[in-house]
Amino acid sequence: MAEPTLDVPDGESETARDDRARLPVLLTLPFPGPLDYLAPPPPETPPPGQLVRVPLGRREEIGCVWDRDSTVPADFAPPPESPVASARLRPVRGALDLPPLPVTLRRFIDWLAAYTLTPPGLVLAMALRAAGTEPRKPALGWVRGSADTASLRMTPARLRVLAALGNAPHGTADLSAASGASPAVIRAMADAGLLEAAPIPAETPFATLDPDFHRVTLSDEQDHAAETLRAAVRARAYSATLLEGVTGSGKTEVYLEAVAEALRLGRQVLVLLPEIALSAQWTERFARRFGAQAAIWHSALGSKRRKITWRAVLDGQARVVVGARSALFLPFPDLGLCIVDEEHDTAFKQEDGVTYHGRDMAVLRARIAGAPVVLVSATPSLETLANVEAGRYGHLTLAARHGAATLPHVALIDMRAHPPERGLFLSPLLTEAMEERFARGEQVMLFLNRRGYAPLTLCRACGFRMECPNCTAWLVEHRARKELACHHCGHTEPIPPSCPHCGADSSLVPIGPGIERIFEECRARFPEARLLVMASDTLGSPQATADAVRRISHREVDLIIGTQIVAKGWHFPHLTLVGVVDADLGLGGGDLRAAERTVQLLHQVAGRAGRADAPGTVLLQSYVGEHPVMQALVSGDYRAFMAREAAQRRPGFWPPYGRLAALIISANTAEAADALARAIGAHAPHLPGVEILGPAPAPLALLRGRHRRRLLLRAPRAIALQPILRHWLTGLRLGAQERVEIDIDPVSFL
Incomplete structure (x- = not known):
């Protein structure tokens, strides 16, 4: 794919431009694929994965030099567009001072985009959201200057500064604190040549992890499971294993032994947790085992810490990362193990924007990286149990609680x-x-x-129910805040003193x-x-x-x-x-x-x-x-x-024994949503084994002010849904207020 026709800059002939290579660059925008740009001549030609600055219209964008040969099957990817002559291309403006994104991350982005029917640039945007693409500015400190102290007036404060310098650069604040001299004295010394600016060496952002810092005593059952996982790490090959154990059986201690093995091999580890809140107790346990904290990754991190962590992962300095599902998009150059703790948890499903399931994409990420993945749960999902039954996943069990504890x-x-x-x-x-x-x-x-005080508030005089004006949902009473709130769109309003429908005073009562x-x-x-x-x-x-x-x-x-x-x-x-x-x-x-x-x-x-x-x-x-x-x-x-x-789902090819995709159609009016849903339904494919359900109003037929309709596409596991959906929706034209969202493997049916 290429940009619209653009003029050739003065001073460069079309013949010269034809001799230069075209470079596919993926931008963080919803294009169906990379755009072609003119590459700088060798040896300045940036390699695949290099982040570059490129022109787009009248502005400049950050993109990534992309691979020309994709590993995604052709029927999963959008059809390629005809190439544009080199004379019509614009040149790359420059490369960013960052190592290239690893090839495993680039392949992961391609595969996830193809599987979820998402423009790959939007997936790349998730990987670059915290990259910190601006040049790194080294912190500056002070070292002894070349000025001769004999020719200058040396006050006691100046002498204390020189004595405090030592051999390493010191920042102004640190030097002031160490010497007792004011920042003004330090600046005056710099002006006089007694001090010179010098870069302060960057500190390693994460402490070294010791795989043998505090080895725990495992039971025979735990040790057998741990050795199986250690062997999988040593194999340096993809494998998937379910670690199933009753609550309190010590599953975390077992998989931390696999983490220790990856550290001994010098490889990186990703641990996914379903909720940020879990990180507090988990990180304490991790630090007791390895003598230092793992790198943390979630949306509540400050932007500065996110940039530091992102670069530490890319540089290989962050050896273990524990995070929410978004940690899947970090640029691991040498991922040697992936853990999905509480793999059954529906919080791993991303419902907004790019819709994907963190557990399933962790398996994909590990497969591309050639690394083992361990799915951990006391209550495994039916999808994971079906993969165990089919022989695609290994299975380890811990049947007893650790130590003297017994099941409740x-x-x-x-x-x-x-x-x-x-x-x-x-x-x-x-x-x-x-x-x-x-x-x-x-x-x-x-x-x-x-949450809240009561899920429903109604009028005992006329039966009116307090509902959200933007959603098909009741308003939840939060008595402490003296308000009614919608937990879907965030709408709030004060608790009224009388019924808005009949006007009866003090008639509103909490229900439930x-x-x-x-x-x-x-x-x-x-x-x-x-x-x-x-x-x-x-x-x-x-x-x-x-x-x-x-x-x-x-x-x-x-x-x-x-x-x-x-x-x-x-x-x-x-x-x-x-x-x-x-x-x-x-x-x-x-x-x-x-x-x-x-x-x-x-x-x-x-x-x-x-x-x-x-x-x-x-x-x-x-x-x-x-x-x-x-x-x-x-x-x-x-x-x-x-x-x-499982017995109830098999006959109807319901997941995990069949494939399911949801089309969520929305518009700003009910009439527009109905018309668009009927039009899409009228062009539904008629294929053996494929069933289309709907269109019908979604359970939340009104959400955030938008009217919603739903179609479900169901098929046996042997049929891939992505090519069917791509063909079905080809040529679809949407109005300004109309949207169609595709959810492959839906978890929520709201």
């Missing part, structure tokens, strides 16, 4: 037989169990996956509990207990999360009340009782994975109890105790439940 006892509280008092939400059986734990000085956790309401109930029921709420809107930063974890670990908290953040792999040794306020939440609706997700979430929550010597108990408040999800949790037979799920 799980029991149901039938809310029909043991209901709470009117206006309350905790069964007497649960509150009695909580009192017993508090009396013994043990900790309790209550789990409810609902959120964690703020459970907090209120517990504060009244247990006035002496020290309470802590853990939710995404109460723990606004990793620092706040780390402080909460510290307080819990130091027994400064008696009762933790939290949303799904409390299910994320925490180790609280004094926690012996977990109460699930509404175990049935999440079972409703038509979501394909509703039951699987509910079992995984509640199993993970239950796993927080009894992780040390004291035994743990889990109490599930439910109105449908006979549901297979509840029975699976009580029996602890997760594998039997997943076998049942």
Whole structure:
């Protein structure tokens, strides 16, 4: 692909330009592929992967010299465009002072773009977002100058400065602090030639990791799994392994042995966690094992730290990176191991912008790099279990908790037989169990996956429900903030004193509990207990999360009340009782994975109890105790439940036994969305084995002010969806307010 016709600059003939090589440059823009530019003559011709400055229209852009030969199959990639004569190309303006992006990263970008039907430039933008493409300016300090001290007036302050210099350059602030002289004295000495500016050597941003700093004692079961993973690292070849172990079985200690092996071989490691909040406890454990911290990567890092980390990864100085899914796009030159912790977690799915699944793309990244990937979970996803069953993944299991800890006892509280008092939400059986734990000085956790005070506010006079004006969603009451909020678009409004529909005063009532309401109930029921709420809107930063974890670990908290953040792999040794306020939440609706997700979430929550010597108990408040999800949790037979799920999905070719893609059509009016959805549906392909479902309104038919319709494309695993979708949508013309988003392997059906 090439830019529009452009004039040849004066002083250069077309013949001379034809003799120069064309250079494909991928820009961070939604073009279907690289643009062609005129390469500088050898030896200045930049190699593939080099970041360069190029003209685009009247502005300058940063791009990456791209590979001409792609490893992506032809039917996955967009058709190539006819080349343009060299005489019509514009020259590359210069290269950036950075090493080239590794070939494995470039291939990963190509493959991810082709798989997700995303312009590759938008994927490149994710890889360069924190690159810091401006030239690095070395910090300057002071060294002794050439001026003769005998010919100058040497005050006591000047003599102290010279004495403090030593052999290495010192910055003005450091030199002032060491000598007691003011910055003005130091600048005057520089003017007199007593000091000269010199670059300060850059410090290594990350400390050296010692693979043998503190080796832990493993059980026989753990050591067998660890040696299998160490051997995979030593093989320096792609492999995929599921490390499955019950909660508290020491899965982290096992895969850290594989990390240690990669460090011994001098290779880099990527560890993906589903949530930023998990990094606090994980990094402490990592530092105890290796004597220093890993590099951290997530969206909450400051821009300066992100640039330092990005360059340290590219330079090979950052040996181990732990991060969220975006860490997949870091420029590892020698990736030797990839870990996906809590691989079942849906937080690995990127829903906005470039839609991809972090777990699946980690497997792709490892395959391209020729490195082993380890998927870790106590509740593996059905997709991963299907790959194990098909022989594509290896499988290691840890069946027992580490040390003296035992698995918690799980029991149901039938809310029909043991209901709470009117206006309350905790069964007497649960509150009695909580009192017993508090009396013994043990900790309790209550789990409810609902933020705010109440999920619905309605008028008891006319039945009007407070809804978001921008979304098909109820407004959630946040009583502490005295507002109603939409958790989809962020809309907020004050709680009105009267019903907006009928005008009745003081008629709005909260329906159902959120964690703020459970907090209120517990504060009244247990006035002496020290309470802590853990939710995404109460723990606004990793620092706040780390402080909460510290307080819990130091027994400064008696009762933790939290949303799904409390299910994320925490180790609280004094926690012996977990109460699930509404175990049935999440079972409703038509979501394909509703039951699987509910079992995984509640199993993970239950796993927080009894992780040390004291035994743990889990109490599930439910109105449908006979549901297979509840029975699976009580029996602890997760594998039997997943076998049942698999049997239900196989006949209809539902994932993971078939392929699925979603087309989300949106417009600023319902009529426009309907018309566009009908037009796309009318041109749907008719192929053997391929089924088109829809168009139909999305469950969230209005989201952020846009009306949404959905089509689903379903096919057996043997049929690739990308070529079908590319052909289907070729030639589609969209209006200014119309959009079509493609979600390959959708996780959410909202």
